[in-house]
Amino acid sequence: MTGRRQKRERAMGFELVFVLTCFWACNPIHVHANTNTKDVSSLNVLYTYLNSPTQLTGWTANGGDPCGQSWLGITCSGSSVTAIKLSGKGLNGNLGYNMADMTSLVELDLSNNNLGSGGNQIPYGLPPNLTRINLAQNQFTGGIPYSFSQMTALSYINLGHNQFSNSLNDIFFNLSNLTFLDLSFNTFTGNLPNSFSSLIDLATLHLQNNQFSGTIDVLANLPLKDLNIENNHFTGWIPAQLQKINPVVGGNSFTSGPAPPPPPYTAPPPPPPGGRKPTPSINTPVKKSGLNGGAVAGIVLSFLALGAVIAGVIIIFIRRKLSKISKNQGTDEPLTRLASNEYGGSELKSFKIEAPKSSLSTSVSLKPPVKIDLYKSFDEKDLTMKPILKKISFSSIRATVYSVADLQVATDMFSPDNLLGEGSFGRSFKAQFDGGKLLAVKKISRSALPNQSSDDFAELVSNISLLHHANLTELTGYCNEHGQRLLVYEFCKNGSLHDFIYYPEEHGKSLSWNNRVKIALGSARALEYLHETCSPSVLHKNFKSSNILLDGDLNPHLSDSGFADLIANPDSQAAEASSGYNAPEVVMSGQYNLKSDVFSFGVVMLELLTGRKPFDSSRPRSEQSLVRWATPQLHDIDALDHMVDPGLKGLYPAKSLSRFADVIALCVQSEPEFRPPMSEVVQALVILVQRANMTKRVLNADGPDTESHNFV
Structure with a gap:
């Protein structure tokens, strides 16, 4: 009995434990959620970049459990964060650099705050599976990151009331789920991108109060129900499809009157001379005359018969004349033949009169003659299609004018001792002035300005004088005297990046990893300015490490900007290929574009990473081209360690190195359309610098007993 009672009590104990376990498991008050570690890390970084605001209750810069502890504005599903809603919380600062790790986040609402103040842009890496993003009523600058093109689930985007200023890139091709897009009250410029036509579900589009230009034809076939494009610089016609939804279009320069039919569009033929009306078509009613149908048919047949007789007489006449010419020239070969069934037709073929005693030949064709403008001068060069250029006077250029004598004194008569370097356009000399x-x-060498025209030089100086950026060499003056063409720039103490990489002994040290990232970022910002801030965009066409000059603090300054018009298309593909900087499309066809500069930038980044020259004939054949050798290894961590410049002596962080290599891989892709715009490159490099700054803050708080805070 005792044994049976013990078994019964033991069974009841198990049942009680089971019931209590179920109760505790089902009671949410006692559930301890273990939030996804990547989500926790991303929110920790976001909190730091928002300057650790006290109003975000529950949030912390290290660890924590956002789902279990109910952080303000956080919504979870299980252990994953699915929404961040912090509208109107008085937040400032910027978004974190690793939000792309939040793969379960579908909604991000940080509207009506003060984010982006101080010139910050939207970071490149955002949660990839967002369906809704609302960053309206903030102070973000720059443009929309290219990473938006990969967020294919987006149905709602609101970026209105910020300070965006760039043109829109073609990032909308994959956003077919988008139904709402608001970019209003910014300063976006340029034409609407062609990828807008892929927004097949777009119902609401607000673009008002920007500086968009061009036509809105790309919107014609979208299923829009709400369209506001007022206060821009749009031109052309409003498509008929859009007029049906009563769009808000005031403050533009649209053409009044009915819009032309959609392409393909063929203009009606011009009226015949004399102001006569064209012949009516078969569907056009003809005004009755005194002639009946039989009479009209008879007249038509008579004209046709008469025309045939005249044509026959002309043909016989021509054949007789040509036969006489043939006999006079001593040849029995007929010079023209009537096309028969042998030639598949019945029209008179072209013929050529051969003159044995002369090198001249005359070609005769029965095609309609080309209309000749009797008032046009018959010059060898047809200048009708060339734009009329306005001459630029030196008096309109805001730069100091130097005399040849002044520059001779400052350079000690252009002494070789003052030679700084020799580039594509001439030699540069150090000049020391009073004080x-x-x-x-x-x-400037004579070969760079072959015409040696003052007008050409004035245009060059004017173009360069308009370029102002912290990472461009600043033009301070010029000299146009006694046939001399000289430009005066700011002086960069540490010479070129090329010399610093390959001859570090002259500087007594090699570049640290931090300095390499800083140089890459500054150089990227220079190209971003030329490509995306200047209007029209400015091609560099000669981007290389020898054209990146370093000041005393190792800040980069891009030289030779504004010289693109003086760079001829490459004559020798082999010679251009051997330089190692030019993109495949330049080597193959000599055609430059903005993405060609991006490729060259990627090559310079490779130089910073590896310490190798873009093309080095002294290396084994498989390693001579830096891009071909390095590209297959850029995503291999182990291979990267062997690629790194030995001058770094292993002092670099592996994660930063990997991200740096990722940017390079994007830039040196063989297809131009797959290379990112420079604004995206800048974003990616800014993330590396931001990581470094945050690491410094954390390490300084723990104690400066390590050198790792120098790493990015």
């Missing part, structure tokens, strides 16, 4: 001021004087 110890140092400048650089570029002496």
Whole structure:
């Protein structure tokens, strides 16, 4: 009995434990959610970049459990964060660099705050599976990151009331689920991108109060129900399909009157001379005359018969004349033949009169003659299609004018001791002026300006003088005297990046990893300015490490900007290929574009990473081309360690190195359309710098007993 009672009590104990376990498991008050570690890390970084605001209750910069502890504005599903809703919380700062790790996040609402203040842009990496993003009523600058093109689930985008200023890139091709897009009250510029036509579900589009230009034809076939495009610079016609939805279009320069039919569009034929009306078509009613149908038919047949007789007489006449010419020239070969069934037709073929005693030949064709403008001068060069260029006077250029004598004194008669370097357009010399001021004087070679025209030089100086950016060499003056063409620039103490990489002994040290990332970022910002801020965009066409000059703090300054018009298309593909900087499309066809500069930038990044020259004939054949050798290894961590410049002596962080290599891989892709715009490159490099700054803050708080805070 005792044994049976013990078994019964033991069974009841198990049942009680089971019931209590179920109760505790089902009671949400006692559930301890273990939030996804990547989500926790991303929110920790976001909190830091928002300057650790106290109003975000529950949030912390290290660890925590957002789902279990109910952080303000956080919604979860299980252990994953699915929504962040922090509208109107008085937040400032910027978004974190690793939000792309939040793969379960579908909604991000940070509207009506003060984010982006201080010139910050939307970071490149955002949660990839977002369906809704609302960043309206903030202070973000720049443009929309290219990473938006990969967020294919997006149905709602609101970026209105910010400070965006760039043109829109073609990032909408994959956003077919988008139903709402608001970009209003910014300063976006340029034409609407062609990828807008892929927004097949778009119902609401707000673009008002920007600086868009061009036509809105790309919107014609979208299923829009709400369209506001007022206060822009749009031109052309409003498509008929859009007029049906009563769009808000005021403050533009649209053409009044009915819009032309959609393409393909063929203009009606011009009226015949004399102001006579064209012949009516078969569907056009003809005004009755005194002639009946039989009479009209008889007249038509008579004209046709008469025409046939005249044509026959002309043909016989021509054949007799040509036969006489043939006999006179001593040849029995007929010079024309009537096309028969042998030639598949019945029309008179072209013929050629051969003159044995002369090198001239005359070609005769029965095609309609080309209309000749009797008032046009018959010059060898047809200038009708060339734009009329306005001459630029030196008096309109805001830059200091130097005399040849002044520059000769400052450079010690252009002494070889003051030679800084020799580039594609001439030699540069160090110039020291009164008071110890140092400048650089570029002496433009005659081959760079073959015409040696003052007008050409004035245009060059004018174009360069308009370029102002912290990472461009600043033009301070020029000299146009006694046939000399000289440009005066700011002086960069540490010379070119090329020399610093390959001859570090001259500087007593090699570049640290931090400095390499800083140089890459500054150079990227220079190209971003030329490509996306200047209007029209400015091609560099000569981007290489020898054209990146370093000041005393190792900040980069891109030189030779504004010289693109002086760079001829490459004559020798082999010679251009051997330089290692030019993109495949330049090597193959000599055609440059903005993405060609991006490729060259990627090559310079490879130089910073590896310490190798873009093309080095002294290496084994498989390693001579830096891009071909390095590209297959850029995503291999182990291979990267062997590629790194030995001058770094292993002092670099592996994660930063990997991200740096990822940017390079994007830039040096063989297809131009797959290379990112420079604004995206800048974003990616900014993330590396931001990581470094955050690491410094954390390490300084723990104690500066390590050198790792120098890493990015």
